[in-house]
Every structure is written in structure tokens, then in C-alpha cells.
Amino acid sequence: MTRTFYPLGAYALRGLAWQGDRAILVDTYRGHLLSVDPQTEDTRVLNRHQRAAFVGVTDLAIEDGVLWVARRNAILYGNLDDCYLYPFVELPVEVFGLAVSAGAVYASVDGYIAVLGRATRGPLRKLPLPGAGDATLAFHNEKLWAADRLEETVYGLDPKTGEIEQRALTPFADPRGVGFWGEDLYVLYAGDEYYVRDNPNDPDNPYSVDVRDRAVVNRLEVITVPGKPRHTLSNGYLVEMVYLEELSSEDPQPVHNLNWRIALPANTDRQKVLAVEPVGMPFELQGTGDRAVAVFPLGNLAPDEAGMFGWRALLELRGIKYEVRPEDVDNVPLLSPEMQAEYLIDDDDLGMNLPEIRQAAREAVGDESNILLKMLKIRNYV
Incomplete structure (x- = not known):
């Protein structure tokens, strides 16, 4: 399975579901229901004759081959063959997220999750909505999942009580869809990004900073670590960190028997030190763990003597949420x-x-x- 893929030809993507080995998403601006191969990023429009019905869709779900979508204050359903949508229910408020189980429909609105009976179409209960912003939803293995766009956090919820069982930080901003491919949790991120625009038609200002649409689907790692305090780790980055000092005297004068101490990065719940090496000159290691210090024996320095010293570290940094x-x-x-x-x-x-x-x-x-x-x-x- 691929870890990350980029849907092609999309403007403003919302929602994420899976049909076999293809991701299903909605371009809410143009109304395209897209099917994306995560291995090749081949992107196809499924609703070639029903585009208008999908404009403004905020989330979607697929349950037992039935397509469900949330659009403004309405929940609709249909099939993927002709993409014709039928009304299921209308709510008095706008629906931001949608998830469907065998017997219930979950709709995230402003401040709570409304649970509706799939057969009766009537309200069953209300669940508290985690986070502080609007959330997209998914249902998998008897657990409800919510991705909060403002807090950039994915929550695993008890579908009966709404109790938070897991939470994980997302590695990117603007989570707009969440869904499972097999047992792997994938999150859609869609928003704007800045880039350097190359314009050869403007010789006086050929480079400028501009904004373009960004859409990426990434597999989210959710690693629960027991103990006190219990916490959850999510996707990490391999980071190179450099700390460097330079010998440069404003008032040149000799210095004798100088030792310079620089603290080293420590191993923590979210950070693992993979390697540390000296830069400029060797150092002596003092202390261990989170109190490790690099000591540089500079000795006697003459006036106007030049040089630099420090360290370079390779770190594994992960997102962390304490439970x-x-x-x-x-x-x-x-x-x-x-x-x-x-x-x-x-x-x-x-x-x-x-x-x-x-x-x-x-x-x-x-x-x-x-x-x-x-x-x-x-x-x-x-």
C-alpha cells in the first residue's frame, strides 16, 4: 500500500471513502465525484452526467455499496453506477461530516454529532463533538472517527457515548476527509499552499509568491503508548538539527582556559535522537539522557582568532497527544x-x-x- 498520493486535476476536495482499492473523493467546487488509484494517481470522474448534484458536498461515505453525501443541510444517498442522488433527510443546520454504519447515520454539525436511524430516518441521540472546529467523519470496526480541521487532530470515538478513546495529531494542516483502506487510516488534506511562480513573460519580476490549491492523501499512523501519562504518537519526520557557534570578538583580547558547554537534544516521548556528531572541532560528552552536554575545550584563544564549533543531530520527531x-x-x-x-x-x-x-x-x-x-x-x- 502506498503511503501518500496526490489526486490529479482537483480544486477543492472534500470527504474520503474507499471502494475496493480506489479512493472516492468529491471536488466540491466543480461537483466532480472522483475515483483515484492510489498507486498511479490515475483520477477518473464518475458522475459525468450528475455534476451539479455534487456541487457543495462537504463529506461522503460508502456503506454496502451505497454512496452517501452531505450537502449543505441535507443528507442524500445513491449508487456509484449512475451517481443519481435521493434525499434521505434534511437537518435544520449545515452538515459538515458524514459517516454511515449498518444501522445508523452520523452527521457532524455545529457543536455535536447527530445520530439518525438508518431505517427510521429519525433522531436516535446526540454525541458531543470533539475539538473546536468542523469535523469530517468515518465509521470503521465499530468505532467512529472524526477529523477536526481547526485542531488538526483525528479522534477515535465510542459511537454510542461519544467518549474519546484515541486522538492523534495530523502531520499536515486542513484535514478534510478520513477513511479506511483495509485497516489503514487515511486522511485527506485540502487547502491552499504558497509557491514561487516562474513567469518568463515578466522580465522585470519573473519570480513571485502565489497561492495554489493543494490536495494530498496520507496514511496516518496511530501508535498508542501505555503507561503514565498515556499518549498517542502519529506520523513523524526525520529532522537534521544544527547548533553552531562562531568565534568573533567585538573587543579583541586573549582568552585563557575556555571551555564552552552546549546542551544536546534529549530523548523524549515524541523525540528520538538517532545520531549526534561534532562540527568544527571535537567535543567531550558530559552527563547522560536529558542532561547530556557537549563540552568544547577551546583552551587559549588569541585576539581575532577565528573558528566555529557545534554539533549536528539527526532526530526522529513525531506528533504527540497525551491522554x-x-x-x-x-x-x-x-x-x-x-x-x-x-x-x-x-x-x-x-x-x-x-x-x-x-x-x-x-x-x-x-x-x-x-x-x-x-x-x-x-x-x-x-
Whole structure:
């Protein structure tokens, strides 16, 4: 199976489902229902005679060969042979995401997930919508999945209660569709990207920064790590990091017996150090783990002596989401007065020390005592 592929000839893609070994997506701007081979990126238009019906579609699902789509405040269904759509139900609000199981239809709207009976077409229950933005949905192996565009997070939910069982950061921005190819979870990312435009017809300004549509489908790794705190890792990047110092004196004078210490990157829950090597001159390693330090014995330096030294590291960096529950922090002690005062220092122009901000925080928290629930109440208040 391919890890990443780019649908061709698309403007504004929404939704992701799978029919066999081909991905099914909608170009909501032009109304094209697309079938994409992930191996070759061969892209075909399925609804050659039903294009208008798919303009404005926000999400789609395929269950037992039946095609389902969400368009504005309506949910419709049809088949992939003629792509003719029939009305299923209309909701009083716009539908952003859609998932279908054997007995239920899940529709994400503003603030919650509406669950409808597939046979009765009537409401069954409401589930809380995770995240802070609109979400696209998928149903797989008795679990409901939601991808929040604003928080760039994919959530695995209990379809009966809406309880969050897993959450993973996405490696790209603007997740617009989520679906399973076999047992692998794939996410559609669709938005704008900046690029350097080469215009040979303008000799005075041949290069300019412009914006174009971007669409990519990428397999999302969801790695649950048990323990305390429990956390979930997602796709990673191989990163080369360089820390370099240069010998350059503003006031030339000799320096004697100089040792220069530079901290080295540490292994953490989301970061693994694969290799570290010196740059410019060798160093001596002191300490271990997250306290490892590179010591450069520079010795005696003459006035105006030139040189450089440092290190180059190869790191594996992954997205991480901690699964901390309110009951895990019931007995967390209060911050010390010194730490509280340091928290209010306005060193990032956040205005945390302003009376209005502090009063808003008090109003949001109310009589809540759990520190995690306090944070959630402040976030929801904002």
C-alpha cells in the first residue's frame, strides 16, 4: 500500500471513502465525484452526467455499496453506477461530516454529532463533538472517527457515548476527509499552499509568491503508548538539527582556559535522537539522557582568532497527544505563589496579567477544583 498520493486535476476536495482499492473523493467546487488509484494517481470522474448534484458536498461515505453525501443541510444517498442522488433527510443546520454504519447515520454539525436511524430516518441521540472546529467523519470496526480541521487532530470515538478513546495529531494542516483502506487510516488534506511562480513573460519580476490549491492523501499512523501519562504518537519526520557557534570578538583580547558547554537534544516521548556528531572541532560528552552536554575545550584563544564549533543531530520527531483524564490529576498540588507570579509575567504580549483576563478566567472556572477541567472550562469560555 502506498503511503501518500496526490489526486490529479482537483480544486477543492472534500470527504474520503474507499471502494475496493480506489479512493472516492468529491471536488466540491466543480461537483466532480472522483475515483483515484492510489498507486498511479490515475483520477477518473464518475458522475459525468450528475455534476451539479455534487456541487457543495462537504463529506461522503460508502456503506454496502451505497454512496452517501452531505450537502449543505441535507443528507442524500445513491449508487456509484449512475451517481443519481435521493434525499434521505434534511437537518435544520449545515452538515459538515458524514459517516454511515449498518444501522445508523452520523452527521457532524455545529457543536455535536447527530445520530439518525438508518431505517427510521429519525433522531436516535446526540454525541458531543470533539475539538473546536468542523469535523469530517468515518465509521470503521465499530468505532467512529472524526477529523477536526481547526485542531488538526483525528479522534477515535465510542459511537454510542461519544467518549474519546484515541486522538492523534495530523502531520499536515486542513484535514478534510478520513477513511479506511483495509485497516489503514487515511486522511485527506485540502487547502491552499504558497509557491514561487516562474513567469518568463515578466522580465522585470519573473519570480513571485502565489497561492495554489493543494490536495494530498496520507496514511496516518496511530501508535498508542501505555503507561503514565498515556499518549498517542502519529506520523513523524526525520529532522537534521544544527547548533553552531562562531568565534568573533567585538573587543579583541586573549582568552585563557575556555571551555564552552552546549546542551544536546534529549530523548523524549515524541523525540528520538538517532545520531549526534561534532562540527568544527571535537567535543567531550558530559552527563547522560536529558542532561547530556557537549563540552568544547577551546583552551587559549588569541585576539581575532577565528573558528566555529557545534554539533549536528539527526532526530526522529513525531506528533504527540497525551491522554490525560480528569481523574488522573485529582490530587495535583496547587502552583506555588512564585510559579503563579511567574505565569503572569507578560513576556509574549498575551495580556495574562490584565484584570479583564483574570476576571474572565475566574468566571469560566466557577467552583471547579480539578486543574484539567479548569483548563477545559477556560478554553470553552474563550
